[in-house]
Amino acid sequence: MNHREQLWLSGIIGTLLFFVTLALSPLFHLAPMRVPLWTGGFLTLNLGVASFLGYLLDFLIGVGLAWLYDQWRKGAVRRTVGHHLAFGTLLWLFMMIIGFPLFDLLSPLVQHGYFLGPGIFLWRLGFWAPVLWLAASLAYGLSVGYLLDVPLASFYR
Numbered sequence: 001m002n003h004r005e006q007l008w009l010s011g012i013i014g015t016l017l018f019f020v021t022l023a024l025s026p027l028f029h030l031a032p033m034r035v036p037l038w039t040g041g042f043l044t045l046n047l048g049v050a051s052f053l054g055y056l057l058d059f060l061i062g063v064g065l066a067w068l069y070d071q072w073r074k075g076a077v078r079r080t081v082g083h084h085l086a087f088g089t090l091l092w093l094f095m096m097i098i099g100f101p102l103f104d105l106l107s108p109l110v111q112h113g114y115f116l117g118p119g120i121f122l123w124r125l126g127f128w129a130p131v132l133w134l135a136a137s138l139a140y141g142l143s144v145g146y147l148l149d150v151p152l153a154s155f156y157r
Helices: 004-023 036-041 047-073 082-104 119-127 130-147 151-157
Strands: none
Touching: 004 036, 004 047, 004 130, 004 151, 036 047, 047 082, 047 130, 082 119, 119 130
């Protein structure tokens, strides 16, 4: 498996783990966090089409973030779990401070009243929403970091 395939695989698996972690939201008495619908809602207000396009975009974003992590870790002499956790935490902070406030301002889904804007640190969705998002971001960072550090060619022998 070459490095490009490893990037794609790590981004896709990391995004899957991110979605699976967010699927636990009903266990925390939260409304389901439909991230693909949020993402696809920037392209269309047809909710079915928005979900489909959102999944495509989110997996591409996951692969792009895996590439970004790969560029960031190249400078590290030793890659540790701390690097993976730091990357997940940085992604979480970016979304909490910049991503969700921008979503409130720019999303057609929020502007047309389909969804309540989540607000900074997801404060409109409840206490557990940012905690769950942090867990999902850490799961993404750990899985991408691990899959990029382990030579996956050894699994295919």
